[in-house]
Amino acid sequence: MAIVECKNVSKEYKPGKVVVPALKGINLTIEKGEFTAIVGPSGSGKTTLLNLIGCLDTPTEGEIILNGISIKEQKKNQLADIRRDNIGFVFQTFNLIPVLTAFENVEFVLTLKEYDKKNGRELTLKLLERVGLKGMENRKPSELSGGQQQRVAIARALIKSPSLVLADEPTANLDSKTGESIMKLMRDLNEKDEVTFIFSTHDEMVMKFANRIVKLHDGKIVDDSRRKK
Amino acid sequence: MIKNLIILSLKNLRRHTKRTVITSIAIGFGIAMLIWVDGMLKWADNESKRNLVRYENGNFLVCTKEFKEDRKNFPVDTVISREDVKKLLKIAKETSCFAAPRTGFRSMVSFNRSFGIPYIVYAITPSVDSKVFKIKDSVIEGEYLKDDSDGILISSYCKRELGVGLGDYLTIETRTRYNTYQALNLKVVGIYETPDPVVDRNQLFVTSKLADTDLQTEGTATMVIFKTPTEKNTPYLNKVRELLKKYKLSHLTTITWQEMGADYLTLSKTKKGGSNIIILFIFVIVAVGIVNTMLMAVFERIKEIGMLRALGMRDKYIVWSFIFESAGIGFLGSIIGLIIGIGISAYSVYVGLDFSSAMKDMDIGYRVGTVWYNEWNPEMMITAVIFGVLISMLVSIIPARKAVKMKITDALRVE
Numbered sequence: 221m222a223i224v225e226c227k228n229v230s231k232e233y234k235p236g237k238v239v240v241p242a243l244k245g246i247n248l249t250i251e252k253g254e255f256t257a258i259v260g261p262s263g264s265g266k267t268t269l270l271n272l273i274g275c276l277d278t279p280t281e282g283e284i285i286l287n288g289i290s291i292k293e294q295k296k297n298q299l300a301d302i303r304r305d306n307i308g309f310v311f312q313t314f315n316l317i318p319v320l321t322a323f324e325n326v327e328f329v330l331t332l333k334e335y336d337k338k339n340g341r342e343l344t345l346k347l348l349e350r351v352g353l354k355g356m357e358n359r360k361p362s363e364l365s366g367g368q369q370q371r372v373a374i375a376r377a378l379i380k381s382p383s384l385v386l387a388d389e390p391t392a393n394l395d396s397k398t399g400e401s402i403m404k405l406m407r408d409l410n411e412k413d414e415v416t417f418i419f420s421t422h423d424e425m426v427m428k429f430a431n432r433i434v435k436l437h438d439g440k441i442v443d444d445s446r447r448k449k
Numbered sequence: 450m451i452k453n454l455i456i457l458s459l460k461n462l463r464r465h466t467k468r469t470v471i472t473s474i475a476i477g478f479g480i481a482m483l484i485w486v487d488g489m490l491k492w493a494d495n496e497s498k499r500n501l502v503r504y505e506n507g508n509f510l511v512c513t514k515e516f517k518e519d520r521k522n523f524p525v526d527t528v529i530s531r532e533d534v535k536k537l538l539k540i541a542k543e544t545s546c547f548a549a550p551r552t553g554f555r556s557m558v559s560f561n562r563s564f565g566i567p568y569i570v571y572a573i574t575p576s577v578d579s580k581v582f583k584i585k586d587s588v589i590e591g592e593y594l595k596d597d598s599d600g601i602l603i604s605s606y607c608k609r610e611l612g613v614g615l616g617d618y619l620t621i622e623t624r625t626r627y628n629t630y631q632a633l634n635l636k637v638v639g640i641y642e643t644p645d646p647v648v649d650r651n652q653l654f655v656t657s658k659l660a661d662t663d664l665q666t667e668g669t670a671t672m673v674i675f676k677t678p679t680e681k682n683t684p685y686l687n688k689v690r691e692l693l694k695k696y697k698l699s700h701l702t703t704i705t706w707q708e709m710g711a712d713y714l715t716l717s718k719t720k721k722g723g724s725n726i727i728i729l730f731i732f733v734i735v736a737v738g739i740v741n742t743m744l745m746a747v748f749e750r751i752k753e754i755g756m757l758r759a760l761g762m763r764d765k766y767i768v769w770s771f772i773f774e775s776a777g778i779g780f781l782g783s784i785i786g787l788i789i790g791i792g793i794s795a796y797s798v799y800v801g802l803d804f805s806s807a808m809k810d811m812d813i814g815y816r817v818g819t820v821w822y823n824e825w826n827p828e829m830m831i832t833a834v835i836f837g838v839l840i841s842m843l844v845s846i847i848p849a850r851k852a853v854k855m856k857i858t859d860a861l862r863v864e
Contacts, residue, residue, distance in 0.1 A: 276857045297763055300758065303760065315753065318464070319464055320457070329760055329761075332766075
């Protein structure tokens with residue numbers, strides 16, 4: 221079952237008078253449960269592609285279908301709801317809310333929609349335990365290491381059981397050992413919980429965890445290869 | 450959702466405690482000013498109205514219709530006859546009011562061959578007049594007039610202006626009831642000082658016994674002033690009006706203190722516009738403080754705002770989170786303002802602020818002295834707190850909307 225379908229997607233930026241093409245005619249289908257790495261050099265369009273799939277931006281041309289819904293005609297609030305209900309985000313710089321504890325950062329996502337508070341609390345604690353942060357629930361981001369913060373961000377992305385998690389260079393701000401442990405965690409979640417991950421990277425170590433690698437160059441897919449699990 | 454936004458906003462307030470406190474203090478200063486100045490103006494206004502009754506006009510007066518028409522010129526040829534004065538004193542008794550006959554003479558008052566200064570010299574019956582007016586209680590030197598006194602009671606203002614003291618003789622140049630010139634040399638027997646600058650600057654007093662002979666009033670008076678037992682003068686006024694008909698005094702008419710003090714009451718309404726200027730002033734303080742603080746918060750948190758929007762938070766909730774944050778600062782500022790305002794007001798209520806040096810010779814329209822007090826105004830205190838919070842919320846909309854104007858992808862790129 222296709223989670224994401226990109227049909228002839230192009231994206232152009234116009235920072236001034238010059239038009240800069242970021243993506244050119246991308247056709248890509250991501251199936252449920254895939255652990256996909258988008259790789260390529262800087263400026264190849266990795267982040268742009270993730271932004272379009274994550275409904276953070278709209279394509280100049282083409283169509284993106286998420287869980288069978290075309291995002292082309294969606295309004296601003298509808299796109300927000302799609303992101304809220306279907307997509308989890310893991311950012312390179314973690315982007316946790318500094319005034320909230322690890323627990324509150326994860327639980328906050330649930331508050332964006334009606335939820336059962338008791339179940340929500342249990343789920344949050346369970347997820348924090350799942351990402352290896354048991355006992356650190358009440359720590360603020362400033363009291364956590366980079367790796368621990370990224371684990372909180374992963375728990376936050378997973379709390380609403382999204383059909384898709386997008387991670388833009390999730391290990392770029394971490395040392396290699398911590399980065400590897402984060403990738404192992406993501407892979408573990410992918411295998412055991414069947415969460416679909418798409419992440420961008422240009423780190424060889426990170427690529428080895430992916431079961432599908434999509435290579436981008438100058439805004440075009442130049443290679444799309446699958447590996448056996 | 451709203452509850453969680455409020456919690457998040459309150460937590461955000463603690464990010465920069467110093468900034469929050471400084472902005473709150475600025476708002477608090479404005480709110481305190483509003484509470485203090487409003488309480489002071491309220492006191493001045495109410496005290497002026499009370500003083501109009503206590504020292505200038507009584508609750509209402511009875512005079513001839515001709516006098517009413519020309520009252521600003523103090524005519525002495527349209528008087529209430531001796532018999533009618535007696536009837537009016539009887540009416541006062543019947544209505545449980547106090548009444549005092551008065552005749553005002555426009556005079557030039559001088560001392561030691563100096564140039565004359567214009568005053569209204571009132572002929573009064575001291576024993577009766579003191580039941581209607583509080584001049585007797587305001588004597589600060591010498592003594593109040595006795596019914597058979599030949600002297601003059603002057604104000605402390607007059608004392609300063611003419612350089613006279615107790616026992617000195619003043620020259621009063623005026624016209625008698627029959628319009629003939631008359632000059633009197635009268636000994637200063639007492640000096641009074643009321644909280645009503647209009648009285649102090651304009652009125653001197655002699656006895657009606659002296660005026661009966663030397664100014665030919667012969668038991669007449671230009672007005673009989675009534676003081677009612679309660680502050681509500683309308684029922685007494687209506688009763689007096691009925692009795693005027695009964696006693697065949699239809700040629701006489703009544704003037705209320707509100708009509709006599711119409712100039713002040715008009716001014717009072719205009720002065721209320723002054724409070725609006727203070728409110729505007731505070732609005733500017735609050736607006737500048739909040740907009741500045743919230744803009745800084747927005748610029749600092751652009752990436753975080755982008756993240757929240759990426760997670761699916763709708764723009765309106767982002768805007769609300771900043772509005773709640775502003776409301777928090779506004780509330781804190783309002784509470785600080787309330788505490789400071791109550792503190793300053795308490796001092797003004799119980800001790801008063803002496804503006805003698807600044808206001809000695811200044812007329813700002815209020816019928817109050819140079820020591821200003823405050824009146825508690827709980828309504829304004831509540832309004833000020835609500836006002837502080839609402840204005841804070843209102844002005845934060847501008848920076849809050851700025852927070853969601855940027856594209857999410859651009860916001861996430863900001864370092």
